[in-house]
Amino acid sequence: MKELEDRYLERLSELYPTIAKASTEIINLQAILNLPKGTEHFLTDIHGEYEAFSHVLKNGSGSVRRKIEDVFGNTMSSREKQTLATLIYYPEEKMERIRQKEENMEEWYRITLYRLIEVCKCAASKYTRSKVRKALPPDFAYVIEELMTEKAEGIDKESYYNAIVSTIIRIGRADRFIVALSELIQRLIVDHLHIVGDIYDRGPGPHIIMDKLMAYHSVDIQWGNHDVLWMGAAAGQRGCIANVIRICARYGNLDILEDGYGINLLPLATFAMNTYEQDSCACFQLKGESGHGKEEKLLEIKMHKAMSVIQFKVEGQLIREHPEFHLDSRNLLHLMNCETGTIEIQGHTYELLDTNFPTVDRKDPYALTKEEEEIMERLTGAFQNCEKLQRHMRFLLSKGGLYKICNQNLLYHGCVPLAEDGSLKKVSLYGKEYQGKSLYEMLESSVRKGFYAMEEEERKKGRDLMWYIWLGEDSPLFGKDKMATFERYFLADKATHKEEKNPYYHLLENEQAMNGILREFGLPEEGSHIINGHVPVKSKSGESPVKCGGKVLVIDGGFSKAYQKETGIAGYTLIYNSYGLILAAHEPFESTEAAIEKESDIHSDSTIVKRVVERKLVGDTDVGRELQEQILDLERLLAAYRSGKIAERM
Incomplete structure (x- = not known):
């Protein structure tokens, strides 16, 4: 340990080569500690x-x-x-x-x-x-x-x-x-x-916001579920790509992809027009105002349906591939009976609002047709090779994470999954159990591996976990029992649309539960805040x-x-x-x-x-504590100079 300290002081002396320079920096840092805290x-x-x-x-x-x-x-x-x-x-x-x-x-x-x-x-x-x-x-x-x-x-x-x-x-x-x-x-x-969290989706300008943030003087980002969805899409995860395009279509924002990121949607548009030419696609009306004419709006509606069906198929394949995600109940295509116009879910029979699914094979409903497979291959390549999108995602990776602790404030986007009694919920993934902080850290590490891991298996695991973060029941960024996308499109019964939230949300006024979260992340109960x-x-x-x-x-x-x-x-x-x-x-x-x-x-x-x-004051903040440590290090360097242990670099 002493040898390491001596080596560190030698390195520090390269930055502050004289007693005068080290002393000046101590004076400067000490003065900064007494300035008012920044906003x-x-x-x-x-x-x-x-x-x-x-x-x-x-x-x-x-x-x-x-x-x-x-x-x-x-x-x-x-x-x-x-x-x-x-x-x-x-x-x-x-x-x-x-x-x-x-x-x-x-x-x-x-x-x-x-x-x-x-x-x-x-x-x-x-x-x-x-x-x-x-x-x-x-x-x-x-x-x-x-x-x-x-x-x-x-x-x-x-x-x-x-x-x-x-x-x-x-x-x-x-x-x-x-x-x-x-x-x-x-x-x-x-x-x-x-x-x-949640820079992306719904509005028309997330790419402009990202450019603005990249030019901002000092920023950190806690990823939201929509941000992780786009990160997964940029990494080439098909479930994430399908969701991104579907949401852009739903809110009349396909321009984000075409004009903002230069992603070619012509193959999807051609496929949608040919496949659903005679279909009114009544269940797929746009939620936002696209600002386009009647014909373009009709095309967007058809693209909306085409990508939604592709999404349900791609997600079905992922659910079968990953039983550890516990999402079997979300596979619904095989439960449809288009001849009777009904679907049976958990013993209840519901009428379908749409029965025109020409690309769904009853024998293998989750298989993509040849045209759908070609579209997904092209889109995957487009997302992975879009330089601007990759630049924005690298910025999210460098400036962001799933949580941050700053000046006794715990920042995260969604929730910390809790059990009904307010204790930390244990979540099993890939044969290991996680809860609270360890769950956050495992998922954040997986996101980074989805981009940077050397082994393809690790990269794929990370990419698929980004999709899980988007809609998994125990994902801290989702925190609901299901994502009822299928039900909202195809079932009139509003009861089926309901998404039950994690107990965290009705325990927000429970001081014992909130104190437990603060302790889990190493924060004192008094004077600390959760901001989400x-x-x-x-x-x-x-x-x-x-x-x-x-x-x-x-x-x-x-x-x-x-x-x-x-x-x-x-x-x-x-x-x-x-x-x-x-x-x-x-x-x-x-x-x-x-x-x-x-x-x-x-x-x-x-x-x-x-x-x-x-x-x-600055001295009361996390930055202030770092500056105080720097002052102590510089004082040790001064002592080394004055004792003759280290020579000044004149």
């Missing part, structure tokens, strides 16, 4: 709604408006503050409208520049100058740094700063400078972003996102328009700053155009979930 922003269940997501990202769930309030208080009217906030969110678009109405643009530029600089100063106050400098836009870095460090030191200095602002306006750079300041404020308002999404909070029915006395926060973002009628609002997001936890409720997002023109904001209300007695 963390939590979003979940974005579901492809790019415009609403982008707006919440820009406004920091109300953080920008709060900062404006801190700086200007009663010195500006509410309307002026909202105009300034909108300018920060959408600087180029807002200035275009202002130029059409404002008579004295030079005066407007001057006032606006000074206001933005003041907001910048406030936003930057909790960071080191070095960190702020790294965030500055390169084109204006020097000028912004000068203006942000302005102090009332005398007439000469005041003239100097006024001259900078006047020159910016005179040489026609005010517009670009305002854009740079606005983007800097957005960058400084939120120190770190947590995405607690996955299930929309039905606010209009009086449901609260704050559970178990504030110990559990269910913050389904409600971005998906499909859920907003059910919930009554557009969901919740969470802010954790140096003063405590703030839950932000959101109204439905009308459009970016409305946000700019009407200066409307979707942030509607804030609830303080937890206010700290003393303002939290």
Whole structure:
């Protein structure tokens, strides 16, 4: 151990080769520990709604408006503050409208520049100058740094700063400078972003969201069930591919695949038109508005049915191949009797809403036809060879996982499977039992193996487990007894559509059960929180996102328009700053155009979930603990220098 420590100090001395450099770094780190904690922003269940997501990202769930309030208080009217906030969110678009109405643009530029600089100063106050400098836009870095460090030191200095602002306006750079300041404020308002699952499906722009996240300065992602589904599809897992295409078709979002990722769906479209030419496909109407004409919409409906049938076949093959998944009850194609138009499930006979299945062989209903097999082969190759999709999935793998512990908060998307008594449910997979944290870790490891394992058998096992994570009863990202896709399409009896949730969901107010989860993941019962999404909070029915006395926060973002009628609002997001936890409720997002023109904001209300007695500092966070360890290491290096054990590298 001593030999390892000596070797480590030798390596450390390469980074800090002198007493002076090691001492300077200790001073720097110690100072950082006493800065206010950075703001963390939590979003979940974005579901492809790019415009609403982008707006919440820009406004920091109300953080920008709060900062404006801190700086200007009663010195500006509410309307002026909202105009300034909108300018920060959408600087180029807002200035275009202002130029059409404002008579004295030079005066407007001057006032606006000074206001933005003041907001910048406030936003930057909790960071080191070095960190702020790294965030500055390169084109204006020097000028912004000068203006942000302005102090009332005398007439000469005041003239100097006024001259900078006047020159910016005179040489026609005010517009670009305002854009740079606005983007800097957005960058400084939120120190770190947590995405607690489900970027994909339902909405039209998950690929745009992924591009935005890849450019974001600091982010982590806890995979949701829809994200893992897309990861499985990118890895070439057929069940995942079929589900991805079916869901895109169902919500009128096939453009995501064709235009967003360049995946050719022409073979599927041709097959669907030929196979279901005379079929109205009444059970496969679209849930979303595709924005396409009548003929294109009809084609999408037929593609929806064609891929649904292929999905049931592919999943049937997987269920037979993997009895350890315990999904036998989900194989239903062989129970259909198309001659009588009925199906028998668990002793009950139901009428089928659709009996036209020309590709289903009664002798072997789960076998793909030759055309279906060719389609799946082409699609598998397209998903595996799509460079953009693979890049997005690698980002999810590098920045994500199934859970994260950060600053005494346990983040995961769905649930921790529990037994009825609140104890951790034991789950058997591949001959081994897992529960709680070990289940999460085994499944996360399997996802990574599905992409990176050297042996084909291990890779296939990982890929198939991604499909299991999507719909398995004991999957922490699904957490229901079944995925009733078949029943929702083909059976009128709503009782068959019901999906029973894991006991976790009715034990959310049970402190003993929630404390058990916190202990399982190594967190103290007091002062810790569980933060998850996955299930929309039905606010209009009086449901609260704050559970178990504030110990559990269910913050389904409600971005998906499909859920907003059910919930009554557009969901919740969470802010954790140096003063405590703030839950932000959101109204439905009308459009970016409305946000700019009407200066409307979707942030509607804030609830303080937890206010700290003393303002939290960096030293109170996980990062602070890491910095304290670094300080101890540097102090050991100093001692080694001073004892002569290690020589300075002059």
